[in-house]
Amino acid sequence: MQTIWKFLTPRQIIFGSGSSNDIGPFINETDAKKYLIVTGKVVRSAGLLISLEKTLSDNNKSFVIYDGIESEPVVENVRAGLKVFNENYCEEIIALGGGSPLDTAKLISIMVTNDGTITDYRGVDKIPNKGVRVIALPTTAGTGSEVTRYAAVIDKKTSEKMLLTSPYLIADTAIVDPVLTVTCPGLLSAATGIDALTHAIEAYVSAKANPASDIFAIKAIELISASLRDVFSDGKDLGARENVMLGSMYAGIAFSNASVALVHGMSRLIGGFFGIGHGLSNAALLGNVMEFSYLGNILRYKEIAKALGKKIDGHMADEQAAKLSVEAVRELISDLKIPSLKEMGVDKKKLSGVAAGMAEAAIASGSPGNNPKAATKEEIMEIYFKSYE
Ligand SMILES: [Fe+2]
Known part of the structure; x- marks a missing residue:
């Protein structure tokens, strides 16, 4: 029922x-x-x-x-x-x-x-x-x-x-x-676009997703991933701007109804402790959090891989197809030349010192509770360290 x-x-x-x-x-x-x-x-x-x-x-x-x-x-x-x-x-x-x-x-x-x-x-x-x-x-x-x-x-x-x-x-x-x-600069457009993509992906795999939020989430993933590179390389490309703007709005509708999950639970702390912009923090985490999570809902991540433009061979195992979603977001973030936390000046010693507290606060925020795979404090700390480079 x-x-x-x-x-x-x-x-x-x-x-x-x-x-x-x-x-x-x-x-x-x-x-x-x-x-x-x-x-x-x-x-x-x-x-x-x-x-x-x-x-x-x-x-x-x-x-x-x-x-x-x-x-x-x-x-x-x-x-x-x-x-x-x-x-x-x-x-x-x-x-x-x-x-x-x-x-x-x-x-x-x-x-x-x-x-x-x-x-x-x-x-x-x-x-x-x-x-x-x-x-x-x-x-x-x-x-x-x-x-x-x-x-x-x-x-x-x-x-x-x-x-x-x-x-x-x-x-x-x-x-x-x-x-x-159109006047929004390249890196800011890339970072805000990845924030929107993260909203869509997290809404689609969220425990609070519903049939209507799913429609907006999957379409948002398609629109943003198809055009964000074009926006980054030519900010005046209005067709690409339209796709990304529509995708961002759809992603907003999706996560307003389905909430977000582990990436947002973790990224808020990077913003709070290191002053890194929200989209950039999400970009640092997204691939690693997806790699951690995809086995928690293989069929949903397979759909995400398709929406991100990956060709899924009919003979491909579902698990393998789902993993292509991780590859696709990493390729996109790399093409957008978004700097790593290290390149943005995050201090590794400071990160080591505060990671446990960040992980606890991330869990307390409630968002990780919507993730398709539950993460322990230790697992969250590991994702923070992995996302540093
Ligand atoms: Fe966000």
Whole structure:
């Protein structure tokens, strides 16, 4: 008998090159007059805000901008953005940027309608009230924040990266325009693309996968793996950008519903202890975690190998076919010239000293519990060491 499952997405998704040029019809769905735009300084200096500002003016809407977010959002950013929202009598929020501005915007939205501080709402389904409307426009193809029910924020007092999960953290409207990613540099595009690929692979093998998340996950693997090399070699290749952006959004929908697994459980700690970007941390781990995990669900990894473009001979044993998925991601990551942890300056002595604590924290995060093969603390430490080179 089929188990009961649930599937959540934004109320509406608008996808396509040029879709961000005129968002007037979506703005005018409510009679709000004043908007808070949450964005990043890089996005602003790249000129990506110009069209949005014009659209708002043309539709007689006023706005204020909050762009004070650090590379990863901290509790103080949410507080500061909320202050700007309240002091200017804003009514709704438009988020334009990568995962950090999008997460921050979603968190400001729920703090408009809920008391206390953001730290009160960490964890799963702890937010009592829906926030104000958020229209999300991603400028990178990776986090999928425009379609997920997650937002992460760092508490500087404890150095903890808190994850909040709630249907109220899903943006009301996601406007996904691949043109907005064209100015994203090569290595960042590669790293965010691998993050999205990791979302898709982990969602597909997750213990929480469901029939609908599977459809999005497997299609995301196909789209991203087919076009990420082209995006890396020519950032202006709009066809490739479209495929990777669509793949990233599908991957976001998949992992928002099916969660992630061992790679994400482990990579958050590399970010926390060594300051390595999220996509780069995932890239360092992905092949090794898959090599560890594939025997836990041979048929799923075989499907992943096919989606990654590997030819599966009809006579090939399932186990052998599944292992080709590991080979395929290693080839992709190597072609994208993503540096190793060693090349990124991770100190091996420090890693040896903190690996046990990292492994414990990874297990405690809960994500490894979704992995098709359970990993002990010692096995996780071994994967960290293996991923160093
Ligand atoms: Fe991720």
